[in-house]
Amino acid sequence: xxxxxxxxxxxxxxxxxxxxxxxxxxxxxxxxxxxxxxxxxxxxxxxxxxxxxxxxxxxxxxxxxxxxxxxxxxxxxxxxxxxxxxxxxxxxxxxxxxxxxxxxxxxxxxx
Amino acid sequence: xxxxxxxxxxxxxxxxxxxxxxxxxxxxxxxxxxxxxxxxxxxxxxxxxxxxxxxxxxxxxxxxxxxxxxxxxxxxxxxxxxxxxxxxxxxxxxxxxxxxxxxxxxxxxxxxxxxx
Numbered sequence: 001x002x003x004x005x006x007x008x009x010x011x012x013x014x015x016x017x018x019x020x021x022x023x024x025x026x027x028x029x030x031x032x033x034x035x036x037x038x039x040x041x042x043x044x045x046x047x048x049x050x051x052x053x054x055x056x057x058x059x060x061x062x063x064x065x066x067x068x069x070x071x072x073x074x075x076x077x078x079x080x081x082x083x084x085x086x087x088x089x090x091x092x093x094x095x096x097x098x099x100x101x102x103x104x105x106x107x108x109x110x111x
Numbered sequence: 112x113x114x115x116x117x118x119x120x121x122x123x124x125x126x127x128x129x130x131x132x133x134x135x136x137x138x139x140x141x142x143x144x145x146x147x148x149x150x151x152x153x154x155x156x157x158x159x160x161x162x163x164x165x166x167x168x169x170x171x172x173x174x175x176x177x178x179x180x181x182x183x184x185x186x187x188x189x190x191x192x193x194x195x196x197x198x199x200x201x202x203x204x205x206x207x208x209x210x211x212x213x214x215x216x217x218x219x220x221x222x223x224x225x226x227x
Contacts, residue, residue, distance in 0.1 A: 042115075042221045043204070045216070045218075092214055099206075
């Protein structure tokens with residue numbers, strides 16, 4: 001399977017703490033994207049990082065990409081209860097426009 | 112933003128019947144649409160990629176005669192689950208990309224299918 005893996009599978013933290021999720025993938029990529037999914041809902045695009053970028057920020061989100069290790073991380077700073085959701089990384093393999101999703105991290109933020 | 116809708120949001124059907132799920136891009140022209148399925152507490156698995164006016168490309172292991180995909184216009188793709196069985200019960204999600212939208216896929220809210 002080409003599917004990437006994320007760790008941890010589940011993460012529980014208190015409001016105000018930072019949450020870090022890691023993603024590893026298998027193929028060479030054009031870009032890597034992070035998505036968020038609330039329970040039973042569709043996905044919301046959070047951030048895209050291209051293969052020639054190493055770090056990207058968007059608000060409280062910080063994404064890193066290490067193509068030599070085929071890995072990425074998503075950091076959510078100063079977490080809020082509303083950040084509770086599942087987070088998925090998705091890679092765009094070379095020469096295709098499809099996405100391969102990771103296994104996901106279920107984040108629970110307690111107030 | 113880019114809005115993608117799905118209809119219905121939830122459907123219950125009897126085994127052996129066929130179910131059609133619609134995916135619409137509301138404010139942009141979707142040159143490509145993707146169909147995924149997601150089992151509880153699992154990730155999304157890509158089923159097929161459909162480009163407007165051409166046949167869908169199915170992922171390995173996905174039966175094209177079982178999951179019929181039609182992308183007849185730049186704003187609508189349909190997935191028909193034919194002769195549904197209980198094991199087809201799942202969450203089906205579509206996404207779309209279009210000109211000027213880059214590599215980002217915009218997802219619909221999903222359709223929960225329960226086959227009795």
